[in-house]
Amino acid sequence: MTITDNDSKFNLNIATDVVLILDEGSAPRTIDIVREGTIQTKTVEFDVTYDTAQSDDFSITPSSPVTFPPSSSSQPITITINDDDDVEGHESFTLTLRDPKGDDCPNGNRGEDYKLHIKIKDNDGVVNWENTACTAMESDGQCEVCLTRTGDLTDSQTVLISAESNSALIGSDFTDIREIRFAAGAARVCVQVQITPDSIVESTETFTLVITAGQGIDIGSQDTTTVTIIDDDGRVGWEQTSYVFSESAGGSATVHITHSGNSGVAVSVTSSSGRVRPAATSGEDFTPVSISFTIPQQTTRYPLQLQIVNDGVDEPDESFVLTLSAIDSASVTQAETTIIITDDDRTPTSPPPPPPRRGRLILGHQKQRKRLR
Template structure:
């Protein structure tokens, strides 16, 4: 009877939260407010009040925590109280966290076991503490220790908060209360006594987490899973809270539905991953849901509220359901219609709406009040023992299959200490290269050293040496430093990564050119090789002779060549040869070969047409002058070619396609074009000559084309004889008049 009375008392202090995911079902809520009383609950809170007063008076404000990768001493601003939280992780949650559901861009699974689970939990604490800071709550919650449990699992649809009640009672109740309720046998049956021995009287609040329960759907054409749980969490006032994390079921559901994108990210690291946690912490600090039939109006104002515009609903100021809910609302947000990540607060306004009402919906006031009590539930004093690794560098052969690290405890060893160890991936990945998990190391009184063993996993493919760190994640009864053990796993099947370097150590180019710089990979091409290429000024100056270079080059697995581009700048006058250096740095995935290359930039010679418009007459020739300037030290050649316009090659002019040679120091050259004389009148017609480079070091200027205009030959009219006056007759008399004279001349000749 005593056991049932205590369970009923804790049940009365519980509030539950719905899932953040729209596809999960709703549920009924147990009423929870500050007016819940029973003889046993009054006794529990009376004892807690005495302990709080004593701790406030005597305890040193010290708690060693790790937040965002740091540890030791105070991690929050001065004057902020620390609430130590015991994180009880059901072992099935760690197993599911190794489910390998989604990958990062490097092909590494996010869900890699204990690292993923602990990091996911830490992000929840970080998000909560950000809200507490924003809403001026004078405490911060920190995970003081991670304990792995193997208690029985009960679905919430049929058993409510039975798991959380069991965990809470086994850790939080005094020995007297356990004896009074005969509950110790339950703790034994639920495998929770060891956790009690570790955490009892050492933490302020208990957080219990496991996976949301689901089973295969009866209709796989519609959905892959059906829910066995009907809530995502519970909260017990001033004692404990739980989360039944739906991430893994959600990811399976989303992948089944063809979604591999932002919705999964939303649930892994976004709002979907933290809102249930924050909601349930609120219940620990005295919040309640919105007023509803299940939770009717009371004399208290610890109620959720809604404010601001929703994405998919038109706002009605008289209907809270049409507005965005605060995080303490009974049903959370979904992907397309997110709620607020803060508690109801009359001093916060969104879209002109107050997010709470004084005396009606003001959950944050209750959170602030309880923040003055909960952090002092247990005494906080600086531990007199410290732990550290005996060695900080460890090299193991993959063929050894096992590795060991030694943890040493120094200082006052008269009391037990409990330490969490966790791996931190680098080039070695958990579940691919090794298996470490979350280690709990228990030092008994007087004990100074512990050896911790872990697995080295085989790899069939070629791979280089890899490394990871082992860190002290949390400790109770001992201080610790951030110095890890760096573990190198020597490969027994090394990848042939080879060397990367410049193909040539010297390169030459002309100003204004874009140079393709080639990198070669030799002696192996396994894996991607990535490096950075930069340019260093010499006699060639960055920004004057060449553009800045800072390129990342990747030579992909199996390939042996990569390239980068160097763009040089053309100068207006001759500068002479100048040089710069290209360098390789920040190389990954291969060794470094030829690390530098010298690039020499030479001047160019400028070539243009002297005239861009030339007039000539058909039947003649057109002489076109080409001029050269700037660098004259080298012999160069250019091409000249004709292009039809209104004049046609072979009809109006002879086709031009020739190479013009300049000797060193020669500044001009000519091209002669033959123009064809055509019969009749054609009118003016034209064609074009174009310049192009034939040899390196030639820059064709803006006058790269010349137009030749052909005009017709001018016509001279023919001369015609005089005609007789058409007004007189006798047009043939001239012949007969001359005939007698001719006869007279002949007669004289023969007579003589």
């Protein structure tokens, strides 16, 4: 008599103690249930244990039980991870093979690989610009922009960026950036956009950075940030090449500095004598000048008061020079101006003597002639 063994040993065709990681929205994954032993028709069931995943996060086809036709040694099951819009982090569930009696494939029916742990990797993170705008002076040379992300932070992620010129030009006014990378575990990343300083006086310029794509991450509503470059290439210079003041002007002697540009300009002014003739003497003919100050933004004509000394001495007209220097990046169009002091201390002259009285002399001559006769 021949006794036919109708026992089967079932396994999942995977590596031992494996955790299968499936991305949310990825293509369905097929896994084979394999059996050893009988070639008769046989069924096997599987149970699903919900760890953190929910029933609407995935589906398995066919549903339990799975039937093995005669001579079949494997039957596939397909796991489909549903793609949703919820930021929920990683989730997991466990698939366990069971025999029709409800036990874990007992009496030798259980193989070594009868359980499968499945981890769903959430792809519903969102990336946004942290701020909608960034403003920098041209001379700063850079402007910091930052991205933030939500969702699963376990892995590194790369976000693609494109730059759109508004009035600032790529290459001449700034260097564009093509991508920004989040390090593993990082929810925020900042980069420096390089701004190109020049010496051209120009208006305020802008450009826009746009998030165009994310690796396994969605683009949020704040997908653009605008960078504003404030030009600080101002120009300053003396309004006139020379000024003339009388010595009696005293403290009412005013000279002017012209200013153009979009920002305030720090300058210094110093006085010197001896370079022009006749030279005014510092401290005796005028109060020496050595000052630094800032011409405010939007001020196109800046007044500077000078102190002329009225010494009461009759002397020739005298001169001294004021030199203007820019402390920051502004250019100087007229660096020097000459101050001419006209003397008004003239010494009064004595009036000329009166002319001789000619009539009396003639009368005297007539009397002398009469005596001689």
